[in-house]
Amino acid sequence: GNSVTQMEGPVTLSEEAFLTINCTYTATGYPSLFWYVQYPGEGLQLLLKATKADDKGSNKGFEATYRKETTSFHLEKGSVQVSDSAVYFCARKTGTASKLTFGTGTRLQVTL
Amino acid sequence: DGGITQSPKYLFRKEGQNVTLSCEQNLNHDAMYWYRQDPGQGLRLIYYSQIVNDFQKGDIAEGYSVSREKKESFPLTVTSAQKNPTAFYLCASSRELAGAQYFGPGTRLLVL
Numbered sequence: 001g002n003s004v005t006q007m008e009g010p011v012t013l014s015e016e017a018f019l020t021i022n023c024t025y026t027a028t029g030y031p032s033l034f035w036y037v038q039y040p041g042e043g044l045q046l047l048l049k050a051t052k053a054d055d056k057g058s059n060k061g062f063e064a065t066y067r068k069e070t071t072s073f074h075l076e077k078g079s080v081q082v083s084d085s086a087v088y089f090c091a092r093k094t095g096t097a098s099k100l101t102f103g104t105g106t107r108l109q110v111t112l
Numbered sequence: 113d114g115g116i117t118q119s120p121k122y123l124f125r126k127e128g129q130n131v132t133l134s135c136e137q138n139l140n141h142d143a144m145y146w147y148r149q150d151p152g153q154g155l156r157l158i159y160y161s162q163i164v165n166d167f168q169k170g171d172i173a174e175g176y177s178v179s180r181e182k183k184e185s186f187p188l189t190v191t192s193a194q195k196n197p198t199a200f201y202l203c204a205s206s207r208e209l210a211g212a213q214y215f216g217p218g219t220r221l222l223v224l
Contacts, residue, residue: 004154020185034212043118043202043215044155088153097146099170100213 006090006103012108019077021106023064023090026071031092033057033066033073034100038087047088066108080110115139116216118203123221125190125197133188133219135203142208144186148172149200149218158201161186190221198223 007022024029032051036044050055053068063079073090090103114135125131137144143162147155157170161180165222175194180186190197200220204213 036215041218043116043217044204046212046214049212099157099160100155104152104154 002013004090004092004101004103006088008104009087009105009107011106011108013080013108015082015110015112017110018083019075019080019108021075021088021090021108023075023103024071025090025092027048027092030068032092033064034091035062035064035073035075036089036091036102038089038105040086044089080108082112083099084108085110098108116203116205116214118201118216118219120219121217123219124224125221126224128192130191131221133190133201133203133221135186135188136184136214137203137205137216138184139184139205139207139214140183141205141214142183143178143206143211145149145204145206145213146170146176146178146186146188147202147204149181155202158188197221 004025034049035047037047040045048059050057050066053066056065064073064075087105087107089105091100093100119134126156127178145160146158149155156172158176159167159178161167164180164183167178167180200218202218203216206213
């Protein structure tokens with residue numbers, strides 16, 4: 001079936017550490033892929049997206065590359081800040097399908 | 113400023129009561145969506161609407177109803193048939209059905 005799998009959290013890092021949050025997907029075809037971020041008590045914000053293989057989405061120092069061969073869209077950031085503490089959701093959409101399929105989210109905690 | 117607003121921020125429901133959650137957008141988006149988020153889980157789609165006066169069931173529509181009388185508005189009613197309504201409800205919109213979705217701040221529904 002069509003699904004999105006994220007690494008379980010929480011992920012705890014010290015400020016300025018390197019971040020990787022893994023995301024893999026299963027789908028027929030070539031889905032558009034998204035990362036969303038949710039700060040405590042708020043809705044989701046679109047962080048970045050990629051619509052075809054080898055595309056790299058980037059925003060606010062975060063990057064993710066659409067890897068068709070490994071069906072992955074891992075989120076990375078070179079140097080995290082305390083303000084990056086949030087829950088990160090990977091999601092996919094396929095063709096003209098109407099809905100996003102979300103992963104279960106990964107909580108990131110960044111400490112001083 | 114353009115965006116999506118949801119109200120109220122917190123809502124309390126008594127047993128056997130129907131309650132309605134408001135969602136308004138001024139982004140001129142055609143498509144709108146309602147999701148439910150439970151603790152530690154991803155988002156699940158309740159209903160979506162591609163255009164005014166049209167809407168479709170998502171994955172967990174039972175116990176919910178919607179209307180789309182105006183492009184800007186997509187209210188969700190949680191009926192007494194929904195036996196486990198306590199959750200965080202998120203509204204989203206997109207320019208077209210396959211586009212990136214933008215989320216409101218959410219409404220937290222609690223049962224008294």
